Amino acid sequence: MPNTAGPAPGGEPLKHQTDIARAAALIADPSRARMLKCLSDGRALPAGALAGEAGVGAATASVHLARLVEGGFVTVEPRGRHRYYRLAGPDISAALEALAVIAPPLPITSLKQSNRTHALHIARTCYDHLAGQLGAGLMRALLDRGVLTGHDGVHRAGRAAHDRPASYGRDVTYELTGTGRERLRELGVDADRLPPRRPAIRYCVDWSEHRHHLAGGLGAALTARLFALEWVRRGVGPRVVHLTDEGAAGLERTLGLVLS
Template sequence: MDGEPLKQQTDIARAAALIADPSRARMLKSLADGRALPASALAGEAGVSAATASVHLGKLVEGEFVTVTRQGRHRYYRLAGPDISAALEALALIAPPLPLTSLKQSNRTNALHRARTCYDHLAGRLGVGLMAALLEHRVLTGPDGGHRAEDAVRDRPASYGRDVRYELTDTGRERLAALGVDADRLPPRRPPIRYCVDWSEHRHHLAGGLGAALTTRLFDLDWVRWGPAPRLVHVTERGTEGLRRSFGLTLVL
């Protein structure tokens, strides 16, 4: 009708084509922890030359999947936002496994399953274990943290991460405050509590502003540290004790 704003459909095929190239997919996965990496590191992760990496990164920047900043002679790339990481996680749920061709690759895959970041929050067995502990000890209320494929079929795509509701309890607010996380001062412009369906565990891990704030605090406390490769995280001895004391989480990673 006259006067109504023009409505457009989304170009899924174009977005899918950007992810479909194996080299670009490896680059995007390497950036999935939200940190910026130089082009040289991304070329190494993708196993391509610097020139080839530059072409791929140019396409990802043009498609608004990644952003780029200059520092001296170097260019640093990062994901354009958490929605890109969420899309990669969702695709990983239905993607077939890559064949393992070396012991190094096998070790890295096992490490990713144990503990990693999903953009700015924890994932893997560490992430879903933390979510389960938050629910068990009434820091959060909601479902049991399990993901049921039959429910996902009925959900509207736009409801991903929102179709079930988790809420912070008064007890949880106090526990988080004691840890140094102010639930009333979470990162702006995003839902305070969301979940992601963890691709390796097929259970929920905590996302949203609270997931980001809690993860940042765990790094600040030196309870978790970055591992030797993008996205990898490991729990320190201090973190093992702190997570047990604060949230009743006994780690079996």
């Protein structure tokens, strides 16, 4: 996709081709790729935690993180004596998800790796919203209860479709209903107070479920509320989340969501 930067002599913005090779080079290093995956749940993490996840020393991690900051993939903020790193935005996470569709699987050499892979399919974060079976199931429940309208949430590939797994969808448009607005307010999510500069309702095509899950400001707000209620909790490892017993009961009671 062409990029724009500054005005041309005639007043029109200059158009440039994007440097895919440079972006790919930043991700290509295995240590940097592990750091980016670790940050894909939207949290800010200290350099030491990222070094441990990547399996490198502090000095090597510092070099990798400096390159990611310079390339615009990651931002850094000082907190006392430590520096915390965060993905520059949800588009970075979406790009990593898209690469996961075409990337060969990593060999599973331990029970720990097998358990983590299974857990990612069950419930994970896609930047700041829910994905996996839980995310797709939540989207289905929102549609079944009339909170959202516009589609049935199933991804259908074909000549007329442009959506691809692990990316923001554009083929359909979801809308929040009046009933849905009230139902979400009862759950503690005020759809009228979402960040104004971010699309309120977007969807991603979930790469493991081949269904839609809710993204955008509403998806982030709903996910934050579920964490606040302790209906979902962080699991072991990047992006893994677990639905608690209280959360399972609460989602069944409020939205009719029942996960097998």
